Amino acid sequence: MVRIIMKLSIIIPILNEARGIPQLLEKLTPLVRNDCEIIIVDGGSEDGSADIVEHAGFMVKRAPRGRARQMNAGAAHATGTVLLFLHADTQLPDKADLLVKQALSNSSSSCWGCFDVCIAGRPIMLRVVGYMMNLRSRLTSIVTGDQAMFVLQTAFTEAGCFPDQPLMEDVELSKRLRSISPPARITSCVITSGRRWEMHGVWRTIFLMWRLRWDYWRGIPASQLAKTYQ
Numbered sequence: 001m002v003r004i005i006m007k008l009s010i011i012i013p014i015l016n017e018a019r020g021i022p023q024l025l026e027k028l029t030p031l032v033r034n035d036c037e038i039i040i041v042d043g044g045s046e047d048g049s050a051d052i053v054e055h056a057g058f059m060v061k062r063a064p065r066g067r068a069r070q071m072n073a074g075a076a077h078a079t080g081t082v083l084l085f086l087h088a089d090t091q092l093p094d095k096a097d098l099l100v101k102q103a104l105s106n107s108s109s110s111c112w113g114c115f116d117v118c119i120a121g122r123p124i125m126l127r128v129v130g131y132m133m134n135l136r137s138r139l140t141s142i143v144t145g146d147q148a149m150f151v152l153q154t155a156f157t158e159a160g161c162f163p164d165q166p167l168m169e170d171v172e173l174s175k176r177l178r179s180i181s182p183p184a185r186i187t188s189c190v191i192t193s194g195r196r197w198e199m200h201g202v203w204r205t206i207f208l209m210w211r212l213r214w215d216y217w218r219g220i221p222a223s224q225l226a227k228t229y230q
Contacts, residue, residue, distance in 0.1 A: 006101045008150075009037040009080030013070035017088045018047040025056050027091050036097050037080050041070040067145070068162035068169035075156060084150040085170075089193035090117075092148060096188075100150050103184040112151035112177045113184030114143040121194025125202045130189075138185070141178040145170045146192045155180055165222035167212070 010031065014021070028038050038058055042050040043065035053060045063073035071085050082100060086092065093099065093115070103113050116134045119126040133144065143149045149170065151159075159176040162169045177183070197205045212228065 006082050006104065007035065007037065007080040008082050008084055008097045008100060009039060009075075009078035009153075010084045010086055011071055011074035011078065012038070012040045012086045012088055013043060013067050013074070014040055014045060014049050014053075014088045015043045015065065016045045016047045016049060018045070018049045018052060020089055021049055021052045022056075024088055024091075025053070025058060028058070030094075031092070031097055034097050037078060039074040039077055041074040043067075043070050066164075066166060068164055068166075071169075072161045072164075075153070075161060078153065081153055082150055083153055083156055084148060085145065086148050087145050087192065089195065090146060090148060091191045093188040093190065096148075096190075099186050099188055103186050104150075104152070106184075109181055110184035111155035111181045112149065113186065114147040114149050115186045115188060115190045117147050118189040118191050119194045119197070120191050121198050123194070123198065123202050126194045126197060129197065129202070129206060141183055142171055142174045143183060146190070148190045149173070151177060167222045168216050169222075171213070171216065 008031075010028070012024070017024070032038060039061060040053050040058055041061045041063050042053075043063060050060050050062070061073055061077055063070045075083055082104065084100060100113075104110060114137065117130055119130045133146070137143055137147065155177060158180065159173060161173075163172045165172070174183075200208075208228075216222065
């Protein structure tokens with residue numbers, strides 16, 4: 001299959017991320033120089049996050065609160081042929097744009113994919129958690145938001161975008177996309193924050209996340225699961 005010239009749009013939903021915004025923007029600057037489009041979508045921050053982004057010269061869009069809604073709003077404004085969805089507390093590896101383009105170009109059967117993930121933090125167990133997340137993703141072709149999912153814009157539209165639900169929107173989109181093609185994988189790690197594991201306890205967070213996925217698989221609505229997660 002012939003690939004068109006790829007332009008990468010990176011879409012980042014934010015909500016009250018003022019503390020981490022300067023570091024995020026610093027990491028994104030080299031990608032801007034490489035002609036990547038950066039779209040930051042604010043869901044109603046009350047700590048000045050959007051103002052910080054705008055003053056730094058980055059594009060800010062505003063959308064109703066909710067990660068799925070914010071990412072869909074960013075995708076609607078994107079001009080790139082490839083969309084990459086990035087959490088505000090996750091850092092891409094060097095030359096991430098080239099890695100994405102190579103992954104999609106080298107895999108003629110894949111229209112989407114993800115990075116491996118490493119979790120930053122002091123507990124040694126976080127290394128095991130990251131390893132298990134990557135293994136689970138390989139076995140199931142289910143990608144979570146921490147892995148910086150990327151997808152051809154045409155495939156994203158074909159899959160119906162992110163479902164309008166407060167949790168598991170990444171899992172649901174993965175299910176739709178894997179029916180179109182298997183995911184391409186990039187073994188270079190994105191580095192995501194381990195703050196939720198450190199704040200609530202590593203084992204407690206592991207059990208909570210597995211419980212939520214099990215309940216979602218059993219058909220419990222995402223709106224109900226979101227209350228448990230919060």
